Amino acid sequence: MRKHRLLVVDGHAYAYRAFYAIRNLRSPTGKAVNGIYGFVKMLAKLRAGLQPTHVVVVWDGGMDCERLAVLPEYKAQRPEMPSELAEQIDGMMEFLGAAGVPSVCVEGVEADDWIACVARAAEKAGWEVVIASADKDFLQLVSLTTGGLNHGEAETHTGEIGEAGWVGLMNPNDKSERIWGIADVRNKTGVNPTQVLDWLSLLGDAVDGIPGVPGVGAKTATGLLNEFGSVDGIYARLAEVKSERVREGLRAAEKEVRRNQGLVALKHVPGFEFVPENLVVKSQSVERLMELYTDWGFRGMLAELKLPQERQQSLI
Numbered sequence: 001m002r003k004h005r006l007l008v009v010d011g012h013a014y015a016y017r018a019f020y021a022i023r024n025l026r027s028p029t030g031k032a033v034n035g036i037y038g039f040v041k042m043l044a045k046l047r048a049g050l051q052p053t054h055v056v057v058v059w060d061g062g063m064d065c066e067r068l069a070v071l072p073e074y075k076a077q078r079p080e081m082p083s084e085l086a087e088q089i090d091g092m093m094e095f096l097g098a099a100g101v102p103s104v105c106v107e108g109v110e111a112d113d114w115i116a117c118v119a120r121a122a123e124k125a126g127w128e129v130v131i132a133s134a135d136k137d138f139l140q141l142v143s144l145t146t147g148g149l150n151h152g153e154a155e156t157h158t159g160e161i162g163e164a165g166w167v168g169l170m171n172p173n174d175k176s177e178r179i180w181g182i183a184d185v186r187n188k189t190g191v192n193p194t195q196v197l198d199w200l201s202l203l204g205d206a207v208d209g210i211p212g213v214p215g216v217g218a219k220t221a222t223g224l225l226n227e228f229g230s231v232d233g234i235y236a237r238l239a240e241v242k243s244e245r246v247r248e249g250l251r252a253a254e255k256e257v258r259r260n261q262g263l264v265a266l267k268h269v270p271g272f273e274f275v276p277e278n279l280v281v282k283s284q285s286v287e288r289l290m291e292l293y294t295d296w297g298f299r300g301m302l303a304e305l306k307l308p309q310e311r312q313q314s315l316i
Contacts, residue, residue, distance in 0.1 A: 007052035010133035011059040019085040033296045035088040054279035059105035073209040100282035116266035121274035123165040132170040140196035144168035144181035190222030198231040201260035213253040
């Protein structure tokens with residue numbers, strides 16, 4: 001029997017990607033629908049290539065209060081979502097509802113944390129999990145040991161019930177369309193997934209407003225972790241850091257590095273429950289999809305929906 005495979009889509013990440021990939025597409029009434037169109041197409045491609053048994057699209061429900069309390073500047077530098085994209089998010093959610101695809105948005109919960117919860121729970125249950133996102137925070141969850149899979153291999157590389165579960169990453173910026181495994185994380189960062197949290201804590205994240213250790217870039221952080229194993233190992237043997245400049249920088253920034261570990265860690269969402277039934281794609285509402293496609297002017301998608309119905313009617 002085929003093992004369960006869960007596709008977890010970072011909703012806002014794919015919404016942004018779709019919005020910028022297709023421009024100047026408008027509905028018959030003049031409303032922007034480029035993001036919706038791209039989102040529908042991208043999700044269809046993911047499902048066709050990965051052949052998941054379960055799917056969920058996860059949306060940001062706002063910034064985490066605990067992270068903001070620790071660092072008020074957290075994500076403050078992020079630009080506001082373009083108004084034309086913001087106006088299309090509800091349409092994307094409407095599409096998911098009509099298509100029967102599970103969608104989750106929890107107020108006050110960042111998508112990253114909810115994704116981490118469901119990925120860890122599904123892996124523990126022995127499932128294969130593919131996270132579709134370019135967010136480097138998810139590198140710390142990767143446990144696929146096969147060296148990565150491409151779209152063509154994904155359908156045939158489905159394990160048997162009872163085998164260990166795994167988590168892989170589908171990075172939309174990677175044109176090879178591989179499911180990233182542990183080896184890919186090493187190629188990207190120079191460290192193992194279990195060290196990514198410390199790697200990010202040393203580097204910081206300018207996009208999220210998290211300052212790192214001054215003078216410590218990706219190469220230096222990788223070298224330190226390969227030599228000392230972890231942030232704890234670095235500070236336990238700080239005197240052994242060869243570069244005086246780096247050593248003093250680490251000494252001065254220890255408080256910030258420890259803080260960063262808490263900010264970057266993907267944490268458990270209170271009240272989260274792993275309910276497999278909630279991750280099953282339900283029967284789509286053809287009637288509602290036809291209404292939406294008509295309103296949006298998606299003639300090609302509308303024709304694809306009508307074709308099976310016309311064939312069925314011709315057999316009556």
